[in-house]
Amino acid sequence: GQNIDQPTEMTATEGAIVQINCTYQTSGFNGLFWYQQHAGEAPTFLSYNVLDGLEEKGRFSSFLSRSKGYSYLLLKELQMKDSASYLCAGMDSNYQLIWGAGTKLIIKP
Amino acid sequence: TAGITQAPTSQILAAGRSMTLRCTQDMRHNAMYWYRQDLGLGLRLIHYSNTAGTTGKGEVPDGYSVSRANTDDFPLTLASAVPSQTSVYFCASSDDVGANVLTFGAGSRLTVL
Numbered sequence: 001g002q003n004i005d006q007p008t009e010m011t012a013t014e015g016a017i018v019q020i021n022c023t024y025q026t027s028g029f030n031g032l033f034w035y036q037q038h039a040g041e042a043p044t045f046l047s048y049n050v051l052d053g054l055e056e057k058g059r060f061s062s063f064l065s066r067s068k069g070y071s072y073l074l075l076k077e078l079q080m081k082d083s084a085s086y087l088c089a090g091m092d093s094n095y096q097l098i099w100g101a102g103t104k105l106i107i108k109p
Numbered sequence: 110t111a112g113i114t115q116a117p118t119s120q121i122l123a124a125g126r127s128m129t130l131r132c133t134q135d136m137r138h139n140a141m142y143w144y145r146q147d148l149g150l151g152l153r154l155i156h157y158s159n160t161a162g163t164t165g166k167g168e169v170p171d172g173y174s175v176s177r178a179n180t181d182d183f184p185l186t187l188a189s190a191v192p193s194q195t196s197v198y199f200c201a202s203s204d205d206v207g208a209n210v211l212t213f214g215a216g217s218r219l220t221v222l
Contacts, residue, residue: 004151030207042199042213043152087152095207096167099151 002026004100006088011106012078020073020086020103028093032064032071035087037102043087046073075105083107111135113214115200121220122190130185130217132200140203141183142167142211143175145196152199158183159206190221 003025012018024032031050035043049055049064049071061074073086085102092098116131134141139160144152154167158177172194174186183202187194200214 008149035211042215043211044213045210048210089151091207096154097152097211099153101149101151 002090002092002098004088004090004098006086006100006103008101009104009106011108012075014078014080014107014109016078017074017076018078018105020075020088020105022071022073022088022100024069024071024088024090024098026090026092026098029066030091030093030095032062033089033091033097034062034071034073035089036084037087038084046086078107080107080109113200113202113212115198115214115217117217118215119218119220121222122187124191124221125189128187128190128219130187130198130200130219132183132185132214133181134183134200134202134212135181136202136212137180138202138212139180139205141177142201142203143173143183143185144199144201145169146199146216147196155185155198187219190219192221195219195221 006022034046036046037043047062054063059076064071085104087102088100089097113134122128142157143155146152153169155173156175158164161180164175198217201211203211
């Protein structure tokens with residue numbers, strides 16, 4: 001079966017660094033996505049990885065290891081506005097997205 | 110502002126009644142999707158449309174129907190609502206099937222009593 005696993009909740013301190021992990025099992029693979037969703041709002045696209053390695057975009061970076069079925073989202077210099085849920089999704093061979101339940105990130109001052 | 114408009118924002122519905130959730134996009138995207146989001150679960154695809162005039166079933170299509178008469182509109186209909194359809198519904202679109210960015214609407218919160 002297809003599955004995405006990520007932690008339910010994480011807590012971090014303002015100004016610190018946090019890494020949100022995601023493991024995936026998909027039928028075929030056409031990329032791994034991260035979306036951010038603030039409470040009561042729509043998900044918004046953060047990053048897409050299809051090749052192994054690290055993609056950096058400002059304070060956010062995303063890493064992919066296809067051999068391990070593993071990805072992580074790294075958030076640096078955390079700000080209070082980063083408090084949100086982070087959704088990991090894998091795209092299978094039919095270009096369907098399989099979504100994780102999301103990781104709720106709580107930032108404390 | 111370009112994007113996706115969903116209506117209504119929220120609705121309380123009696124079980125057995127019908128309801129249509131509206132979704133309109135102004136980005137001329139080919140592909141559109143309906144997801145439901147429930148606490149503790151990932152987004153689940155209900156129905157999708159790769160292009161105007163075509164639709165397909167997602168992971169949880171039972172009890173829902175869609176139509177895609179034109180590029181911009183993708184309404185979701187519940188013919189006879191049941192309490193298990195209480196959820197937040199998100200409409201989304203992308204340039205094309207397999208495109209790497211989905212744009213989501215703000216969501217419609219539906220409560221079926």
